[in-house]
Amino acid sequence: MTDLSWKAVLFDLDDTLIDYSSAAAVEHESAGRLIQPHLPTGAMPEFWKRFHGHLARHHAEVDTGRVTVDDYRERRLRHALKPWCEPSPELAAAVASCADATAARVELHQGVMGVLRSLRSAGVLVGIITNGPEGIQNGKCARLGLTAAVDTVVTSQDVGRTKPDAAVFHTALERLHTLPRQAVVVGDSWENDVMGGLRAGLGAAVHIRRPNTPVLTAPGLLGRLAHVDRELLGMLEVRHGGS
Ligand SMILES: [Mg+2]
Numbered sequence: 001m002t003d004l005s006w007k008a009v010l011f012d013l014d015d016t017l018i019d020y021s022s023a024a025a026v027e028h029e030s031a032g033r034l035i036q037p038h039l040p041t042g043a044m045p046e047f048w049k050r051f052h053g054h055l056a057r058h059h060a061e062v063d064t065g066r067v068t069v070d071d072y073r074e075r076r077l078r079h080a081l082k083p084w085c086e087p088s089p090e091l092a093a094a095v096a097s098c099a100d101a102t103a104a105r106v107e108l109h110q111g112v113m114g115v116l117r118s119l120r121s122a123g124v125l126v127g128i129i130t131n132g133p134e135g136i137q138n139g140k141c142a143r144l145g146l147t148a149a150v151d152t153v154v155t156s157q158d159v160g161r162t163k164p165d166a167a168v169f170h171t172a173l174e175r176l177h178t179l180p181r182q183a184v185v186v187g188d189s190w191e192n193d194v195m196g197g198l199r200a201g202l203g204a205a206v207h208i209r210r211p212n213t214p215v216l217t218a219p220g221l222l223g224r225l226a227h228v229d230r231e232l233l234g235m236l237e238v239r240h241g242g243s
Pocket of ligand 1: 012013014015016187188189
């Protein structure tokens, strides 16, 4: 068994433990087919730019529960279609059902359950910290067996803040009775997971690069956690070099 000095590991959910991007790509295609007949020729790129621009500006409102998922989706579609038309209730419901299908479609990355079992059998506490509405994120965790496979799941809606806010990391660590410096964060977002975790005082961070997660095999991840201090130094060099 790898000798780990870490007391807890916090995992991001989407595109770290589960393959969110593949499911979202299917949603993108299905929603595009619904929208296309309502737009003039050649307008799809501008529609998606408006759609994703709204997402980037307002996701924290829905991720912290200040706006309901239904209201958020309706507003986003209305904003994206504004130059051309008003969405009918039927179109809005059909586009929303594409998004619901994403949560129902996501699957675990290969080897994830083995990693979680290995960590817990080594005496390491395991948490999930995820940005998103609690109904959707907890629903995915329950369906995929993650809720029972970890010690705590913290959503941004539970905390009222989104990663990279330190409150999300600290809430999870308080539940695990663990000090930040005794914990490692593992995630695919450089800003939200890696830098957010380091700014929150976590001892180290492991960056999972999209679209594949080859480190998520039990020996691979355990090995990386055992040597993560050296990796952390490398990450800090990257940060300094880029700033
Ligand atoms: Mg992620």
